[in-house]
Amino acid sequence: MNTEEQEKNSQIDALIERIKVQSPTPDDHHSAENSFSRLMGRLTTNDHSAEIFLRRIRQYRIGLVAATAALLLAIGSLLYTTVSETEPSFIVASNNTGNVQHIPLPDGTVIKLNNRSKLIYPDNFSGSQREVFLDGEAYFDVAHDKRHPFIVRAGALKIEVLGTKFTVNANSMFPQITATLLEGSIDVSNEKDHLLMKPNQQLTYNAENGEMLLTDLSDAEREIRWTENVWVLSDTPLLDICQRLERQFNVKFIIMNDALIHKSFTGEFETNESLESILETMKISTPFKYERNGKNIIMR
Known part of the structure; x- marks a missing residue:
């Protein structure tokens, strides 16, 4: 299997x-x-x-x-x-x-x-x-x-x-x-x-x-831009974003920086973009560090 x-x-x-x-x-x-x-x-x-x-x-x-x-x-x-x-x-x-x-x-x-x-x-x-x-x-x-x-x-x-x-x-x-x-x-x-x-x-x-x-x-x-394969963020909480990324890329987010938990993001992504590309774009508005350990994405 x-x-x-x-x-x-x-x-x-x-x-x-x-x-x-x-x-x-x-x-x-x-x-x-x-x-x-x-x-x-x-x-x-x-x-x-x-x-x-x-x-x-x-x-x-x-x-x-x-x-x-x-x-x-x-x-x-x-x-x-x-x-x-x-x-x-x-x-x-x-x-x-x-x-x-x-x-x-x-x-x-x-x-x-x-x-x-x-x-x-x-x-x-x-x-x-x-x-x-x-x-x-x-x-x-x-x-x-x-x-x-x-x-x-x-x-x-x-x-x-x-x-x-x-x-x-x-x-x-x-x-x-x-x-x-x-x-x-x-x-x-x-x-x-x-x-x-x-x-x-x-x-x-x-x-x-x-x-x-x-x-x-x-x-x-x-709200229906996703029908055109575009993911729209409109003051979207980080936790909601992480939940979607976990489902889409089969990963698990671990947030080590409490200041990030209440952050929200606005922007647009193509649905076929890579996880790394999405995270790098998000870092422009709210600087953070992340590392990948297997299926775990650790945000600091």
Whole structure:
């Protein structure tokens, strides 16, 4: 087994360890556990990591969630309400290419899936709504259909639209979810709260305390520059930057200088730039030293 496969296996193991589902109904046949198992048995995959995920998920007894609970409960609920003789097949689009992946959906919706992101969607929409599941970051240009709302399940959030353009960043490994609206309107809700977003607004949701914060943006277009393979920093805290760099380059940051922890950075990078190039550019505005020891990046 090569290094890349070992890393994928480790990531999948970490994700599966976080997956435990509690059924929303007392019916064993339609429990979230059984529904999720049936879903995984029907998924059509398009990459090796998804195949590994499907193979390994069968080895685990599924029980309750932390960060991904709402996503899996939603999948179980979806299957509960759509169980019929003609159940749809599901597709897992898992992007590990390093570039943005374009995904056209059968209803005319176009999705741009960022690197290190996963999207689950049916091969053909049926029923009263169009529903997809996101783990990671994606831009949605939703085809308008007032009779069939488009729903994005992202962690604990349900994002419902008729036809609009927006972006969602919801990585199951981190507690924060953001949604940015460019056109139209979107309805965002969880078990406790509900709000309606307008264009040029950004929602920040904290999964740890359930708080939703709505912010007006002067330039929402900056938030989707990643669809052009450009990473934009706008007064971005160093800790957030390190988290992204850790995922992108499979490294671990160790910050030895406490003064750096509260620093923020502004700038733009091409997504194919090297780690060293990014760090050297960041040093221009805030001088610091760093050294690499294996997969550890030590900042002083």
